[in-house]
Amino acid sequence: MTRHVLIDQMTWTDYDERVRTENPLVILPVGSLEQHGPHTPLGTDTIIPTAISTAAAERVGAMVAPPIAYGYKSQARTGGGNHFAGTTSLDGETLIHMTRDIIKEFARHGVRNMVVMDSHYENEMFLIEGIDLALRELRADGNEDMKIVKIRYFEFTSDETMGIVFPNGFPGWPLEHAGVMTTSVMLHLHPELVQMDRVPDHPPVQYPPYDVFPADPATGSPSGVLASARGASAEKGKRLFDEYVAGISKALSVEFKLGARTPEARASTGTVRQ
Numbered sequence: 001m002t003r004h005v006l007i008d009q010m011t012w013t014d015y016d017e018r019v020r021t022e023n024p025l026v027i028l029p030v031g032s033l034e035q036h037g038p039h040t041p042l043g044t045d046t047i048i049p050t051a052i053s054t055a056a057a058e059r060v061g062a063m064v065a066p067p068i069a070y071g072y073k074s075q076a077r078t079g080g081g082n083h084f085a086g087t088t089s090l091d092g093e094t095l096i097h098m099t100r101d102i103i104k105e106f107a108r109h110g111v112r113n114m115v116v117m118d119s120h121y122e123n124e125m126f127l128i129e130g131i132d133l134a135l136r137e138l139r140a141d142g143n144e145d146m147k148i149v150k151i152r153y154f155e156f157t158s159d160e161t162m163g164i165v166f167p168n169g170f171p172g173w174p175l176e177h178a179g180v181m182t183t184s185v186m187l188h189l190h191p192e193l194v195q196m197d198r199v200p201d202h203p204p205v206q207y208p209p210y211d212v213f214p215a216d217p218a219t220g221s222p223s224g225v226l227a228s229a230r231g232a233s234a235e236k237g238k239r240l241f242d243e244y245v246a247g248i249s250k251a252l253s254v255e256f257k258l259g260a261r262t263p264e265a266r267a268s269t270g271t272v273r274q
């Protein structure tokens with residue numbers, strides 16, 4: 001039997017055997033199809049968590065489900081807004097129910113340990129609601145054993161790495177949209193998909209401390225970038241990616257009592273930023 005990490009590349013019989021014999025951890029990446037400036041692709045929020053999930057799964061012996069590749073509506077102050085061409089979003093109710101349904105299906109197979117690996121700022125409470133509804137319905141059906149960890153991978157950035165990646169000051173995660181962090185990680189993972197000559201070079205976009213509906217695109221970022229990615233590099237991307245994979249692998253090993261499969265995973269003790 002070939003040992004795969006990606007569930008959609010397994011046969012149902014191999015998958016079934018692993019679920020029944022290994023009590024495996026299943027990681028569900030969640031992203032978006034959303035503009036990420038003129039320089040990084042629409043799938044950035046899905047490509048990055050899927051790559052992190054796959055690398056972490058290889059370390060700890062987990063499996064990775066196909067990602068939810070669409071997210072909740074992009075908001076002006078965290079993603080540039082939902083008016084851009086290409087940005088393709090779900091109603092909150094749809095995302096809640098997709099999350100709930102996928103968790104309940106894995107539970108039906110016998111999976112009892114799951115991770116929801118979120119990458120898109122606007123998804124968070126809808127994922128939490130989907131997780132909560134799934135657990136409530138599973139409990140009502142007599143399944144008390146499902147445990148789920150929800151991760152936003154960027155929260156695993158250490159203070160030391162923050163200083164290296166953002167030497168001129170950190171704009172904050174909400175404004176880090178198509179900025180230095182995501183662009184650097186994409187340069188590390190897929191340099192062929194990044195066009196650094198198109199990076200907008202402007203100060204962080206200024207928003208008032210409130211939201212206006214309907215949103216007025218004229219008050220936001222015309223490029224879709226909220227803080228310039230001019231300082232991005234593949235070297236920074238490798239540092240960030242490796243730190244995320246190591247920190248998340250360690251956290252999963254602790255939460256799910258998994259045996260880390262590599263010395264690096266066992267040795268990693270990266271500081272977790274809260």
Ligand code: MN
Nearest residue numbers: 045079120121
């Ligand atoms: Mn996003």
